[in-house]
Amino acid sequence: MNPSLEGPTLRLVTIPVSHYCEKARWALDRLQVDYVEEAHAPLFSRLATWQLGAGAQVPVLVTQTEVVADSTRILQYSDHVFASEHKLYPSDPDLRREVEELEELFDTRLGVSLRCWVYFHLLPQRELTLKMWCEGTPTLEQRLSRTLFPLTRQLITQALDVNAESETTAFSETRNIFEMVSQRLSDGRRYLVGNTFTAADLTFAALAAPVLMPKEYGVPLLEFEELPPKMAVRVAELQAMPAAAYALRLFREERNNIQPTSANLAGG
Ligand SMILES: N[C@@H](CCC(=O)N[C@@H](CS)C(=O)NCC(=O)O)C(=O)O
Structure with missing residues (x-):
């Protein structure tokens, strides 16, 4: 697993079937990030995001220091923070x-x-x-x-x-x-x-x-x-x-x- 992630596990708050959540899940899997998925049905996902102060929608990534909402922000954040040979954004x-x-x-x-x-x-x-x-x-x-x-x-x-x-x-x-x-x-x-x-x-x-x-x-x-x-x-x-x-x-x-x-x- 990604060595920068030793310690408490990260959480990805999702509605599992959501295609935006699949986007974030695929990115974290590809970057080999150690996370657990916190899965919710629609409506119940709102309780989770509200508690996090993360707006209304999933996916939301919860790290030791940050709450990152929105699939694109999760991809950009993860690509930047986690060491990986499988980067999602070109350096050019x-x-x-x-x-x-x-x-x-x-x-x-x-x-x-x-x-x-x-x-x-x-x-x-x-x-x-x-x-x-x-x-x-x-x-x-x-x-x-x-x-x-x-x-x-x-x-x-x-x-x-x-x-x-x-x-x-x-x-x-x-x-x-x-x-x-x-x-x-x-x-x-x-x-x-x-x-x-x-x-x-x-x-x-x-x-x-x-x-x-x-x-x-x-x-x-x-x-x-x-x-x-x-x-x-x-x-x-x-x-x-x-x-x-x-x-x-x-x-x-x-x-x-x-x-x-x-x-x-x-x-x-
Ligand atoms: N632009 C957002 C869209 C996310 C989105 O639309 N999430 C939907 C699931 S497909 C959602 O959270 N729906 C539940 C709700 O609004 O209560 C992203 O890329 O993360």
């Missing part, structure tokens, strides 16, 4: 800027649009939604989530403006970004920026994962066969694009295959 300033711009685009457009249209199809399916939300969370929260389901569903529908009109717009936004990534890869490159895996690749793959359903994701995702038929049509369209094949390759090759670095071996 121009390449770094390109990585940061793509990361921001995926965070603000892909992550948000994909969540909106996926929720439009899943929220009417009570059991499917509860299964997704509760994966890996404490038993008590799972039980209470069942009772609170109508309230949580209503709050999320309002907060994320989920309706038939936004579903259409959000799906075309997601498809546009998949097209942009497919186009960028059409010259045969293996990664979005430069010759190595960066935060741009990680962010695209993590935020696209809910429709790609890679088995390497940090928690089990829904299976294609379980999806409501209209959602399955949308998912199949995205899965057929080159950007999907690329993101699935990243999950296969880069998600869990990090070899211990010499520093880690020495540090135990």
Whole structure:
């Protein structure tokens, strides 16, 4: 494990199924950070973030000295603080800027649009939604989530403006970004920026994962066969694009295959 982390373990506060949380989890795993995941169901995550004074959303990384909220801030903080041979941001300033711009685009457009249209199809399916939300969370929260389901569903529908009109717009936004990534890869490159895996690749793959359903994701995702038929049509369209094949390759090759670095071996 990362030798700079001896002592009390770090905590990553999550909603396990959240694609932004997968982004942070993947980054910490890649940097070989020793952390524990504190998993919550939606609504209950708010109690945890409120206690930390960390705003409303997860992921939040809690270190011995800092509370770091927001997936991008967690990646930048971790990449800077923890010694690793598997850096997420290039040292070249121009390449770094390109990585940061793509990361921001995926965070603000892909992550948000994909969540909106996926929720439009899943929220009417009570059991499917509860299964997704509760994966890996404490038993008590799972039980209470069942009772609170109508309230949580209503709050999320309002907060994320989920309706038939936004579903259409959000799906075309997601498809546009998949097209942009497919186009960028059409010259045969293996990664979005430069010759190595960066935060741009990680962010695209993590935020696209809910429709790609890679088995390497940090928690089990829904299976294609379980999806409501209209959602399955949308998912199949995205899965057929080159950007999907690329993101699935990243999950296969880069998600869990990090070899211990010499520093880690020495540090135990
Ligand atoms: N820009 C934020 C977005 C995080 C986000 O949207 N988190 C959602 C989960 S996907 C959340 O915490 N939802 C629960 C809530 O708002 O109560 C990031 O990159 O971390």
